[in-house]
Amino acid sequence: MTVPTRRSESDASESGDRRRRGGPVGLITALGLVHYGIEVAVFEEDDQLSLDTKAGTVLTRTVEVLDRYGAAQDVLAASLRIDEIGDIDRATGTARASVYTGALAGDTRFPFVINIPQHHLEPVLRDRLEQVAPGSVHMGHRVTGFSQSADHIDVTVESPEGAKTVRGSYLLACDGGRSQLREALGIAVEGHTLAQRYMLVDLEVDLDEANPRDYPYLAYFGDPREWMILVRQPHCWRFLYPLEPGQPEPDRAELTAKAQRFIGDVDGLRVLGTNVYPVHQRVANRWRDGRIFLMGDAAHLITPMWALGLNTGVLDASNLPWRLAWVLRGWADQRLLDGYEREQSPVAIRGSGEMAEAARAYMDRRSSEVSAMAGGRWGVAVTRSLLGVRLDVDGRGDWSMIASGDAPQPVGTGDRLPDVPVFRSARPGLAA
Numbered sequence: 001m002t003v004p005t006r007r008s009e010s011d012a013s014e015s016g017d018r019r020r021r022g023g024p025v026g027l028i029t030a031l032g033l034v035h036y037g038i039e040v041a042v043f044e045e046d047d048q049l050s051l052d053t054k055a056g057t058v059l060t061r062t063v064e065v066l067d068r069y070g071a072a073q074d075v076l077a078a079s080l081r082i083d084e085i086g087d088i089d090r091a092t093g094t095a096r097a098s099v100y101t102g103a104l105a106g107d108t109r110f111p112f113v114i115n116i117p118q119h120h121l122e123p124v125l126r127d128r129l130e131q132v133a134p135g136s137v138h139m140g141h142r143v144t145g146f147s148q149s150a151d152h153i154d155v156t157v158e159s160p161e162g163a164k165t166v167r168g169s170y171l172l173a174c175d176g177g178r179s180q181l182r183e184a185l186g187i188a189v190e191g192h193t194l195a196q197r198y199m200l201v202d203l204e205v206d207l208d209e210a211n212p213r214d215y216p217y218l219a220y221f222g223d224p225r226e227w228m229i230l231v232r233q234p235h236c237w238r239f240l241y242p243l244e245p246g247q248p249e250p251d252r253a254e255l256t257a258k259a260q261r262f263i264g265d266v267d268g269l270r271v272l273g274t275n276v277y278p279v280h281q282r283v284a285n286r287w288r289d290g291r292i293f294l295m296g297d298a299a300h301l302i303t304p305m306w307a308l309g310l311n312t313g314v315l316d317a318s319n320l321p322w323r324l325a326w327v328l329r330g331w332a333d334q335r336l337l338d339g340y341e342r343e344q345s346p347v348a349i350r351g352s353g354e355m356a357e358a359a360r361a362y363m364d365r366r367s368s369e370v371s372a373m374a375g376g377r378w379g380v381a382v383t384r385s386l387l388g389v390r391l392d393v394d395g396r397g398d399w400s401m402i403a404s405g406d407a408p409q410p411v412g413t414g415d416r417l418p419d420v421p422v423f424r425s426a427r428p429g430l431a432a
């Protein structure tokens, strides 16, 4: 995605394409830039809507960011609101204490999480972007190269009309985990890849009325042998569980049988979609190269546990647009942009990264390894993490998103501001 200051002749005639989409981080970042009055062009190499079964839960902090960028209402209208997050022992079927997100009511106007599959979210974001910046999304446009100078960047793009060059102020690489731009810049992603893969299955089945099961719509079934996560999507039920190394990908008949062992004999069960994917915990060792910034999965591959994959990318999309706006308006010099990596890299490594690893250990019931959730405080830990922001501004080395303890804690420098009454006015206030 580029942020053009002016367009080349060859780019000026591009027409609208109703099938536009893009990665969620690129689209949300573009909405943020438009919110600050910056012209954007989003380039997406695919030319049709993706039906990939990927992210499914959007956390509180992401809803706040979407609200700031004017997209929350559209996204909420397409989502299921979740107020209870279940914690169930899979082996015994015993329910532990649920997390009730209403505990966040003093901190945010959105004290809940939402379930929406990524392939439903992306068109909503694209449509919103089309409303506020018509013609900004360019489908079937693959970014193939760039050349930077002191005051601009030229991006080469392969399009249905042929190769073209687009000039912009910055290039934001929101091109996913296999980022070609990251590779072209020679930037490594450091960390590890799990031996396990995760298996995701979308099932069409009525567990509400025809076969009532009374599961919370987001439920974590911990088990040292095989944990399971159950997510009620607006159109289906989603199961996620680990595949051990060497374990072959089950076919649809095996998945149906497995689902029936889990939820019992039910009518009308149908496998809608599946996805098997490797699980990484890797972060780029550099997030910026001159006028190019890495964002989202291009910058970090977080274990998608407790929805920290996409939602960590949205923290990037919250951090960079206002910095670019301030610099482009002449209110700050280029040094303001350095704060993006300085803040977001530790958030990915130590905030989301720590949380995702703690979640994995918790699901495997390796409880002794999860100090953040000791003493029955997992609810506090999880609930706070939904807000997803903490910056080590005072340099004490604490980037953790996890605030343990049951009592409200004083707000320190670098902490997220609670949602104070300034938000009750018609316009968002300074705390956004």
Ligand SMILES: Cc1cc2nc3c(=O)[nH]c(=O)nc-3n(C[C@H](O)[C@H](O)[C@H](O)COP(=O)(O)OP(=O)(O)OC[C@H]3O[C@@H](n4cnc5c(N)ncnc54)[C@H](O)[C@@H]3O)c2cc1C
Pocket: 022, 023, 024, 025, 026, 043, 044, 045, 046, 053, 054, 055, 056, 057, 118, 141, 142, 143, 144, 174, 175, 176, 177, 179, 180, 200, 275, 277, 295, 296, 297, 298, 304, 306, 307, 308, 309, 310, 311, 312, 313
């Ligand atoms: C199976 C699965 C389940 C997941 N579940 C969750 C979850 O529940 N919660 C969660 O938070 N996260 C989850 N994640 C992670 C989440 O899907 C990713 O973090 C998210 O997609 C990252 O968004 P992104 O925009 O950075 O990258 P992407 O979604 O990968 O988007 C990148 C876009 O860039 C385009 N592109 C690539 N190269 C180019 C190029 N050269 N030119 C133009 N366009 C290009 C691609 O076509 C793509 O559309 C899951 C991931 C998977 C695989």
